[in-house]
Amino acid sequence: MLNVLARVRINRVTDPIGRWLVGHGVAPDVVTVVGTVGTVAAALWFLPRDQLFVGTVVVTVFVLFDLIDGAMARARGHGTPFGAVLDSTCDRVADGAVFAAITWWCLGVGDQRLLGVAALVCLVAGQLVSYIKARAEGAGLSADGGLVERAERLIVALVGTGLHGLGVPYALPVALCVLAVASVWTVGQRILAVYRSAQAVASDSADPAPGP
Template identity: 50%
Template sequence: MAKIFQVSARAGMTRVVEPIARSLLRAGVSPNTVTVAGTLGVLVGAIGFGARGHLVAGALIVTVFALTDLLDGTMARMSGGSTRFGAFLDSSMDRVADSAVFGAVAFYLAGQGDRAGLAAALICLAVGGLVSYVKARAEGLGMTSNVGIAERTERLLIVGVGGLLAALVHPAALPIALWLLAAVSLFTVGQRMRHVYRQAQQVDAPGGHG
């Protein structure tokens, strides 16, 4: 059910993003430019606002610019497919943006004296990188690992909602969201490793295609 909702939500977002993507391409804007601009926007929202305690502004700015991850992919598809450098740039900028978001959250919670929340933020930072690494390593070995309940968009959404609720409802909402995110991120790592293990068993078996 969660996967069906995820696919449906992404399909809905794609219908919104496609007209914007066409307009940018007609204006001569490249997907790589959008990738870099989106990352800079996330950095401003995370470091300039979130780390300083402006949680609502930070969460909204990060969410808006994080959506460029979908926009640049749509632009690349419309313009004939992503280049090798474009794919490399997109993945690298995602890591920069994610590090900024969780680093800013950790900085803010440390300033609040919330050691439990700080620990959760650091776990999310580490495990988020591991989620991406498992996928990249699998693809480097000729397999796939594009599975899991907490991909990048979902991770940013969880921390963003936590930040908004912390500012508008109760400060405990952010640490709770981070611990939830840490749990689902670890589960996602397990899902991806299991998926790769099954593929590797087939490839490495006698008579396999390895």
């Protein structure tokens, strides 16, 4: 959902970094894996231990690696099928680790069971949003768009944990509750998009071929 202008501005920062790394022989897949391992390790180490602000900062640094590997692919002039699958898989792993760690905090030192339910909803719905798109594309259908995609989910969640770590009251509860509702809504949007895409394909298939 992040607009094109925002992506262009981000690319202005990441593209020079991507070109520099490619020029020094670093492969995009290596950056993808390092970013994922760092995100998982930081999330599962810091957040459940109630080190929310530090954890947010470290996780954010490693999450940004996902922008850099894309910049590296652009610098090379092409990506690879394996790289695309690896990137998508690592995104799911990283997202799962972040929201699992937040859930762990909620049910552990945070002692907020209802908030833990919201975090679990965010975890499951976020995975579903990505799965629906991948499954639809595999079937030749479209499921783009939605209220909150991966970037928005991570921004809202990490802003919530970071502010909570700084002592801002209600920051994390508001972030998780809003995100849970928005993520479920996005699942519905994706399913509706797939339905409409399927209807359009069926309609096109039913149209008689033009005569000579």
